[in-house]
Amino acid sequence: MTASPFNPLLRKLEGYTELSAPARAALTALAARPAYRVAARRDLIRRGATPAHVYLICDGWACRYKSLPDGRRQILDFLIPGDLCDLNIYILSRMDHSIGAITALDVVGIPREELQALADAHPQVTRALWWQALVSKSCSREWIVNVGARSARERIAHLLCEMFLRLESVGATDGCSCDFPLTQADLAEATGLTAVHVNRTLHRLRETGLIVLADRRLTIPDMAALKAAGLFNPDYLHLDRSEGH
Amino acid sequence: MTASPFNPLLRKLEGYTELSAPARAALTALAARPAYRVAARRDLIRRGATPAHVYLICDGWACRYKSLPDGRRQILDFLIPGDLCDLNIYILSRMDHSIGAITALDVVGIPREELQALADAHPQVTRALWWQALVSKSCSREWIVNVGARSARERIAHLLCEMFLRLESVGATDGCSCDFPLTQADLAEATGLTAVHVNRTLHRLRETGLIVLADRRLTIPDMAALKAAGLFNPDYLHLDRSEGH
DNA sequence: CGTTCAGTTGACCATGATCAAGAGTGGTGG
DNA sequence: CCACCACTCTTGATCATGGTCAACTGAACG
Numbered sequence: 001m002t003a004s005p006f007n008p009l010l011r012k013l014e015g016y017t018e019l020s021a022p023a024r025a026a027l028t029a030l031a032a033r034p035a036y037r038v039a040a041r042r043d044l045i046r047r048g049a050t051p052a053h054v055y056l057i058c059d060g061w062a063c064r065y066k067s068l069p070d071g072r073r074q075i076l077d078f079l080i081p082g083d084l085c086d087l088n089i090y091i092l093s094r095m096d097h098s099i100g101a102i103t104a105l106d107v108v109g110i111p112r113e114e115l116q117a118l119a120d121a122h123p124q125v126t127r128a129l130w131w132q133a134l135v136s137k138s139c140s141r142e143w144i145v146n147v148g149a150r151s152a153r154e155r156i157a158h159l160l161c162e163m164f165l166r167l168e169s170v171g172a173t174d175g176c177s178c179d180f181p182l183t184q185a186d187l188a189e190a191t192g193l194t195a196v197h198v199n200r201t202l203h204r205l206r207e208t209g210l211i212v213l214a215d216r217r218l219t220i221p222d223m224a225a226l227k228a229a230g231l232f233n234p235d236y237l238h239l240d241r242s243e244g245h
Numbered sequence: 246m247t248a249s250p251f252n253p254l255l256r257k258l259e260g261y262t263e264l265s266a267p268a269r270a271a272l273t274a275l276a277a278r279p280a281y282r283v284a285a286r287r288d289l290i291r292r293g294a295t296p297a298h299v300y301l302i303c304d305g306w307a308c309r310y311k312s313l314p315d316g317r318r319q320i321l322d323f324l325i326p327g328d329l330c331d332l333n334i335y336i337l338s339r340m341d342h343s344i345g346a347i348t349a350l351d352v353v354g355i356p357r358e359e360l361q362a363l364a365d366a367h368p369q370v371t372r373a374l375w376w377q378a379l380v381s382k383s384c385s386r387e388w389i390v391n392v393g394a395r396s397a398r399e400r401i402a403h404l405l406c407e408m409f410l411r412l413e414s415v416g417a418t419d420g421c422s423c424d425f426p427l428t429q430a431d432l433a434e435a436t437g438l439t440a441v442h443v444n445r446t447l448h449r450l451r452e453t454g455l456i457v458l459a460d461r462r463l464t465i466p467d468m469a470a471l472k473a474a475g476l477f478n479p480d481y482l483h484l485d486r487s488e489g490h
Numbered sequence: 491c492g493t494t495c496a497g498t499t500g501a502c503c504a505t506g507a508t509c510a511a512g513a514g515t516g517g518t519g520g
Numbered sequence: 521c522c523a524c525c526a527c528t529c530t531t532g533a534t535c536a537t538g539g540t541c542a543a544c545t546g547a548a549c550g
Contacts (some may be wrong), residue, residue: 032361048507066390068476074394076386091376096383096481131336135379138341140385141321145311148392148437152538155381183496192393197538231313397506429526442506444530 002017008082008170009056013128015169015239016135023122030118031056031108038105045085045099051110055085060105061181065189066097075190077139078102078163078182082170087133090113103181114236135238142236147192150231152201155191157230160211162237169239180218205229253327253415254301258373260414260484261380268367268430276301276353276361283350290330290344298354300330305350306426310434312340318455320435322384323347323408323427327415332378333357365386380483387481394475396448400436402475403454408483409465413486450474 010027011017032038035058044062045051056077064076076097079085086101101193102153119126142162146155167178184202190196205211210226220226227234255272257406259265280303283289289307290296301325309321321342322352324330330344364371387407391400410424429447433440449458455471457464465471 014290064386066386068390068394070476072394074390075421076389091379091482093376093379094480097386127336131338131384133271134333134338136377136383137382140382140389141309141311141342143389144321144385144392145313145319148390149313149317184498185496194539195497195500196540198495200538202455203498231315235339238338238341429530430528439507440528441508441530444528445506448530 008058008080008172012082012170013132014133017124017128019128020122020224021102021122021140023124026122027125030110030114031058035059035106035107038101038107040104042099042103043098043100044107045095047095047098049095050090050093051086051095053111055099055107055109056113057081057083058106058108061102062099062105062185063102063190064097064099067156073189073231074192075186076143077136078190080163080166080170081172083203084129084132087129097130102186111224116150138236138238147205152191152193152197153194153204154230156187156201157205157210158232159187159190159230160218160220161223161227161230161234164218164223165234165237167241169237176221176223179216180213181216186219253303253325253417254329257327258377259414261376261442262369262373263267264369264373265367268369271363271367272370275355275359276303278353278355280304280353283346283352285346285349287394288343288345288350289350290340292340293341295338296331296333296340298356299332299360300344300352300354302328302330303351303353306347307344308347308431309342309344310436311404318434319437320431321388323383323435325411325415328379329374332374347431359422376483377410383481383483397436397438397442398449399475400438401432401443401446401450402455402471403477404432404435404475405463405465406472406475406477406479408464408466409468410479410482410484414482421466421468422462422464425458425463426461 003020009031010019010024013027014024033062040060044055047066059081062079062083064079065073066076067073079099082169086095115129119129139162146158150158163180164173166180167173172178180191184198185195187193187202188198191198193201202211206213210229212221226232254276255264255269258272259269278482283305283307292311304326307324307328309324310318311321312318331340360374364374369468384407391403395403408425409418409423412418417423427435429443430440432438432447433443436443438446447456447458451458454466455474457466471477
């Protein structure tokens with residue numbers, strides 16, 4: 001259990017909307033329960049399950065994914081500290097995809113009723129959670145564009161931009177660098193490419209100086225250039241608080 | 246304005262969850278306002294707009310799409326009768342994509358406050374709307390798999406299965422046939438293929454007897470076979486009411 | 491030390507893209 | 521009413537992006 005596991009969520013929500021002191025305190029208290037640890041590469045939630053908790057990632061990276069009958073896998077999203085697994089607080093439905101740990105994970109499970117009660121008591125929290133749900137939908141749409149319309153180089157550049165900005169929004173970056181635990185196989189499953197082709201594409205991105213990526217650490221010396229290479233437009237992340245009302 | 250524009254939405258929501266008589270009446274009344282017509286191939290909502298209404302498609306087909314700076318377009322979803330455009334009833338955020346009419350459209354615009362009031366008054370409605378939002382998220386995820394992990398043949402077969410089942414759930418099919426207004430270019434933009442390749446792939450699907458598609462009309466003689474061809478698993482549509490609680 | 495896993499590189503291949511041309515259809519305006 | 525235009529579908533020829541198969545390196549780990 002980390003010292004203040006909830007910080008990333010608070011930080012993210014406050015990027016979206018203002019939170020009153022009581023709302024903030026309530027959110028902090030909510031997650032002030034023991035985090036538990038999931039080993040790297042293990043599943044946190046399996047397809048077909050009906051989880052009674054909403055999981056909050058406190059530390060580490062996870063991914064949503066779906067498998068096809070013949071073993072092909074598609075990663076649908078990456079989850080980083082501050083992300084909530086599934087906001088099914090109103091409806092208990094069967095998972096149609098799985099969530100797997102990339103790295104070792106610290107997570108807390110929040111009972112649905114408790115989150116619901118909190119949302120009922122604090123309209124600001126409701127709004128912040130809605131915002132988070134809408135943003136995650138918006139991300140899904142952008143991923144469709146990524147795998148459907150962009151070239152290999154653009155896909156990877158775009159994904160790197162997205163992850164860097166998301167990490168930045170929860171304070172998990174360090175200047176123009178960040179930890180980056182994804183393997184090339186992970187990148188392949190997220191972008192709809194093969195690991196071999198990801199390797200070659202990363203090679204070219206490195207060659208042209210757009211990224212420095214080694215030892216699970218990513219540096220983006222010139223973000224504007226990488227954004228251009230990935231046709232990246234950050235609107236869909238809705239990181240700008242002023243957009244809200 | 247059609248005779249009972251709201252039927253598709255009611256029918257769809259009742260597929261998800263039970264509605265009390267008053268809830269049903271309120272939903273019907275909500276849409277008992279004049280529908281207006283959008284010409285085929287016109288935009289209903291443009292990227293960057295902040296719509297004050299939630300639009301309900303009463304008749305016709307529309308699509309969500311995003312454009313890249315160089316003109317490439319990716320269709321993100323198709324909207325059919327009974328579909329609500331954007332459930333931003335809590336948060337007014339700027340559209341990060343556009344919605345365009347495929348065919349001529351009959352739509353009604355429901356003021357956000359009114360839908361919100363209805364949801365507040367009828368918890369069943371809230372639940373049904375949440376369900377609809379979660380299902381649409383689930384569809385987005387499946388589309389990522391479609392364009393990211395499936396072959397051309399699989400993508401098209403999958404899309405045809407999805408649309409047919411969705412049409413069936415609002416009563417817009419006729420045995421194993423349905424109206425199908427998409428052009429091959431539309432299919433291409435939805436599947437991340439070129440129109441030429443869609444043409445050839447459809448040709449092969451027709452050749453093997455999996456589909457009959459001509460004159461904007463689709464017939465699926467053997468749904469099980471088409472599902473197999475598209476690696477289609479209908480779970481993600483959450484059409485089964487028993488899944489709810 | 492042997493094993494496993496991530497990364498790398500080369501050779502070759504195939505799916506699907508691109509370019510191009512023509513047929514059929516429907517709509518529109520002179 | 522007909523000529524013209526635009527759009528959709530179709531097909532062929534050729535190309536390229538990215539996939540497949542395979543072998544090797546180095547690091548991590550028991």
